[in-house]
Amino acid sequence: MKTEHGGDVEGFxxxxxxxxxxxxxxxxxxxxxxxxxEAVRRALPRDAWQYPxxxxxxxREALAARLGVPEGWILCGGGxxxxxxxxMLWKRPARALLTAPTFCEYEAALTAAGGxxxxxxxxxxxxxALGPDYLDRLEGGxxxxxxxxxxxxxGRTADPGLLRQAVARCGQRxxxxxxxxxxxxxxxxxxxxxxxxxxxQNPHLVLLGAFTKLYGMxxxxxxxxxxxxxxxxxxxxxxxxxxxxxxVAQTAGVAALGETEFVRHTRDLTGxxxxxxxxxxxxxxxxxxxxxxNYLLLYSPAAGLAQGCARRGVLVRSCGDYRGLxxxxxxxxxxxxxxxxxxxxxxxxxxxxxxx
Amino acid sequence: MKTEHGGDVEGFxxxxxxxxxxxxxxxxxxxxxxxxxEAVRRALPRDAWQYPxxxxxxxREALAARLGVPEGWILCGGGxxxxxxxxMLWKRPARALLTAPTFCEYEAALTAAGGxxxxxxxxxxxxxALGPDYLDRLEGGxxxxxxxxxxxxxGRTADPGLLRQAVARCGQRxxxxxxxxxxxxxxxxxxxxxxxxxxxQNPHLVLLGAFTKLYGMxxxxxxxxxxxxxxxxxxxxxxxxxxxxxxVAQTAGVAALGETEFVRHTRDLTGxxxxxxxxxxxxxxxxxxxxxxNYLLLYSPAAGLAQGCARRGVLVRSCGDYRGLxxxxxxxxxxxxxxxxxxxxxxxxxxxxxxx
Numbered sequence: 288m289k290t291e292h293g294g295d296v297e298g299f300x301x302x303x304x305x306x307x308x309x310x311x312x313x314x315x316x317x318x319x320x321x322x323x324x325e326a327v328r329r330a331l332p333r334d335a336w337q338y339p340x341x342x343x344x345x346x347r348e349a350l351a352a353r354l355g356v357p358e359g360w361i362l363c364g365g366g367x368x369x370x371x372x373x374x375m376l377w378k379r380p381a382r383a384l385l386t387a388p389t390f391c392e393y394e395a396a397l398t399a400a401g402g403x404x405x406x407x408x409x410x411x412x413x414x415x416a417l418g419p420d421y422l423d424r425l426e427g428g429x430x431x432x433x434x435x436x437x438x439x440x441x442g443r444t445a446d447p448g449l450l451r452q453a454v455a456r457c458g459q460r461x462x463x464x465x466x467x468x469x470x471x472x473x474x475x476x477x478x479x480x481x482x483x484x485x486x487x488q489n490p491h492l493v494l495l496g497a498f499t500k501l502y503g504m505x506x507x508x509x510x511x512x513x514x515x516x517x518x519x520x521x522x523x524x525x526x527x528x529x530x531x532x533x534x535v536a537q538t539a540g541v542a543a544l545g546e547t548e549f550v551r552h553t554r555d556l557t558g559x560x561x562x563x564x565x566x567x568x569x570x571x572x573x574x575x576x577x578x579x580x581n582y583l584l585l586y587s588p589a590a591g592l593a594q595g596c597a598r599r600g601v602l603v604r605s606c607g608d609y610r611g612l613x614x615x616x617x618x619x620x621x622x623x624x625x626x627x628x629x630x631x632x633x634x635x636x637x638x639x640x641x642x643x
Numbered sequence: 644m645k646t647e648h649g650g651d652v653e654g655f656x657x658x659x660x661x662x663x664x665x666x667x668x669x670x671x672x673x674x675x676x677x678x679x680x681e682a683v684r685r686a687l688p689r690d691a692w693q694y695p696x697x698x699x700x701x702x703r704e705a706l707a708a709r710l711g712v713p714e715g716w717i718l719c720g721g722g723x724x725x726x727x728x729x730x731m732l733w734k735r736p737a738r739a740l741l742t743a744p745t746f747c748e749y750e751a752a753l754t755a756a757g758g759x760x761x762x763x764x765x766x767x768x769x770x771x772a773l774g775p776d777y778l779d780r781l782e783g784g785x786x787x788x789x790x791x792x793x794x795x796x797x798g799r800t801a802d803p804g805l806l807r808q809a810v811a812r813c814g815q816r817x818x819x820x821x822x823x824x825x826x827x828x829x830x831x832x833x834x835x836x837x838x839x840x841x842x843x844q845n846p847h848l849v850l851l852g853a854f855t856k857l858y859g860m861x862x863x864x865x866x867x868x869x870x871x872x873x874x875x876x877x878x879x880x881x882x883x884x885x886x887x888x889x890x891v892a893q894t895a896g897v898a899a900l901g902e903t904e905f906v907r908h909t910r911d912l913t914g915x916x917x918x919x920x921x922x923x924x925x926x927x928x929x930x931x932x933x934x935x936x937n938y939l940l941l942y943s944p945a946a947g948l949a950q951g952c953a954r955r956g957v958l959v960r961s962c963g964d965y966r967g968l969x970x971x972x973x974x975x976x977x978x979x980x981x982x983x984x985x986x987x988x989x990x991x992x993x994x995x996x997x998x999x
Binding site (some may be wrong): 323341369504533535 | 649651657689690698725728864882884887
């Protein structure tokens with residue numbers, strides 16, 4: 288496997304002989320809504336046997352109602368990664384502009400599609416914020432640009448004004464702009480950051496969302512993609528297998544969209560614990576980058592912290608495989624208070640060990 | 644959606660207001676093994692939340708033991724269609740040799756990968772059997788060839804001797820040969836037809852299998868691919884998203900591989916009912932092509948039979964979108980005896996209506 292990811296629990300178990308407390312994935316601290324599990328259990332005999340609805344009709348109707356967009360603007364996929372591959376394989380950009388660091392599936396998909404990545408480097412000295420010089424880079428001839436907002440692994444959003452300028456610049460230059468909003472639901476003010484209201488006027492804008500993180504459904508594989516240009520969605524549908532979304536995932540997605548209270552609760556908990564963790568991690572001497580979602584990017588001059596945590600039963604995401612970062616950077620999820628306390632204890636011990 | 648498929652139950656319900664009895668998909672007459680449903684239910688809270696194991700380690704171990712091949716020869720995917728797309732997108736054949744009629748995802752994937760299909764036309768006058776002239780077509784410069792064995796929608800196997808010659812010819816000519824064995828488990832003598840024993844000596848041979856049909860798991864999306872050349876599997880892994888197989892599907896697959904009694908029972912029932920249906924459908928005046936799996940290809944000069952069945956609550960697969968066939972061809976699954984009796988009754992009524 289070319290790229291690294293968090294969440295390799297099976298690998299952890301095989302190496303350390305026990306389940307980790309997993310801070311390496313960015314999924315909801317509250318797990319999966321019980322109503323989703325119940326809906327899946329109830330529908331299982333039928334969902335297992337029957338071919339999935341290739342058009343995901345019920346799910347798209349529910350998403351359309353929730354997001355306030357026409358059903359025709361929605362394509363569902365087997366997780367956001369499936370949709371990223373479909374977009375790249377359909378569009379086949381010779382060159383695409385990515386930020387660094389960012390989620391590695393953009394580059395993996397671009398490479399699989401035969402394209403070449405160019406990077407706009409986000410700088411630690413700016414807290415990995417997107418700067419206005421990004422706009423000029425959109426003039427460089429790339430046919431496609433990708434922004435992850437808030438960005439993974441930094442947790443930073445782009446300034447909403449700058450983002451709107453980027454959308455306009457891409458429109459002028461004929462650049463397809465993919466904005467990955469998979470973590471939007473964890474922000475304190477999601478509606479301030481989402482570009483959904485811009486879709487109608489900007490057929491070159493493609494938005495990505497997922498059930499993976501906000502609804503704790505990583506194992507089921509379900510994401511969506513929004514675009515007001517039907518040719519884009521048709522192209523993406525044809526660029527991958529016919530049944531990209533399992534029946535189980537469709538059932539789970541419809542049930543999840545009814546869970547507004549769960550989302551509010553997740554957002555409240557995440558905000559509170561993000562503040563707590565940011566303060567306490569800094570108190571341990573770690574550099575904590577300003578973050579707005581449900582995960583934090585940390586830096587320490589000490590080496591081997593991820594391994595030190597692993598030996599103590601806690602899995603964190605070492606960021607050595609991200610362009611622009613190194614093993615000195617760690618990404619940790621914001622989880623429940625008791626779990627966060629355990630992370631702090633384990634990190635303190637790992638830091639002490641590294642100093643010794 | 645470019646291609647047609649059976650199993651559009653949601654579309655049927657929206658049109659006819661009720662669930663059909665579905666003969667349009669080729670899945671096990673016995674449904675999903677109860678042990679599979681139970682395993683999925685038990686593991687659900689964890690499987691929903693946790694990212695899937697990208698390497699499908701437990702499932703590949705179970706498959707390796709079952710199939711008698713090393714784990715390193717196995718790649719799992721989100722259904723056979725996912726693996727077909729991955730192979731085409733990795734290999735990017737400029738030209739590929741397909742048979743006609745056959746399963747349409749081969750061509751869909753080839754087209755998505757920018758390749759052009761050439762066809763070896765199977766003839767109704769030969770019962771759609773693969774003839775020895777196929778071997779010469781392998782010399783025509785296609786970089787990849789696909790055989791579905793037994794073929795979908797005809798239900799015919801290729802002669803085992805001819806198939807071995809095709810493998811050898813492909814090896815001599817540097818042609819990658821994909822043999823789709825998704826329906827092998829329904830044959831009376833599966834071991835007589837599978838090419839698994841040839842894998843070690845033929846690194847250009849890629850075999851495809853799926854849980855979809857034999858274990859009634861179409862809704863979960865799970866298939867596997869076998870090849871003794873690690874470069875092929877690595878290329879395919881990189882040609883699609885990182886988490887192609889959901890945790891639920893991995894759990895279901897491991898459980899399904901323990902269900903040997905269920906498979907034996909399915910095979911017995913299918914053989915008995917295939918004989919019964921073949922005889923009774925012929926008695927209705929339909930032409931029934933010789934078939935060996937769990938579905939039958941029918942021909943009738945009467946028009947509108949599929950619609951006539953649909954109005955009576957039975958969904959059959961009209962074959963008008965298959966190259967080399969027309970709406971006068973229908974594919975029907977072999978189901979349980981009572982269900983098959985209902986199909987016969989409904990087809991008789993539809994035929995009478997067509998004559999009137």
